[in-house]
Every structure is written in C-alpha cells, then in structure tokens.
Amino acid sequence: MTTASGGTVGECLNDVVQQYPKLKPLLFNAKNGKLHSYLDVFVNKKSSHPLGLDKPVSNGDELYIFNIIVGG
Numbered sequence: 001m002t003t004a005s006g007g008t009v010g011e012c013l014n015d016v017v018q019q020y021p022k023l024k025p026l027l028f029n030a031k032n033g034k035l036h037s038y039l040d041v042f043v044n045k046k047s048s049h050p051l052g053l054d055k056p057v058s059n060g061d062e063l064y065i066f067n068i069i070v071g072g
Contacts, residue, residue, distance in 0.1 A: 004063070009041050010053030012063055027065070040066050 002019065006012035013035070017024045029036055034053075041048045041055075042064040048055040057063070 007056060008053060009043065009048050009051075009055045009057060009063060012057060013041070013053070038068050038070075040068055042066065 002016055004012040004015040004019075006015050013027060017027065027035060027039065035041070041052070043055060043057055043061050045062075045064070
C-alpha cells in the first residue's frame with residue numbers, strides 16, 4: 001500500500017507517479033496524458049466515473065486501480 005497526497009484522484013495518481021516514476025507509462029497515455037482507457041479508478045470501492053481524475057478525494061479515502069477486462 002502506498003500513501004498519496006491530493007484533493008482529486010488525478011492529483012493522488014500524480015503523487016504516486018512522483019514516488020514511483022516507472023508507473024507513469026502503465027497508468028497514463030503518453031500522447032494525451034489521460035488515464036489509459038482500460039483502467040478504472042475506484043474510490044472507497046466506488047467507481048470514480050464519470051468524474052474520473054477530477055473526482056474529489058478526502059484524507060483517508062482508499063483508491064483502487066483496476067484493469068478493465070473486456071472481450072467476447
């Protein structure tokens with residue numbers, strides 16, 4: 001578990017990337033800087049959708065990053 005600082009999901013993820021720079025290409029698209037479309041972030045076990053990286057977070061919230069599995 002890692003502790004991150006920030007007022008939004010995006011700020012927290014950027015803080016984690018500052019601590020672990022090798023995570024950046026695993027989380028964010030290099031072309032547009034957005035979270036990869038196959039990832040979803042949950043805050044306290046609830047999806048951050050539709051706000052995504054702009055979803056507000058509070059001290060003590062837990063963020064979970066999930067790889068969305070699709071197929072047919």
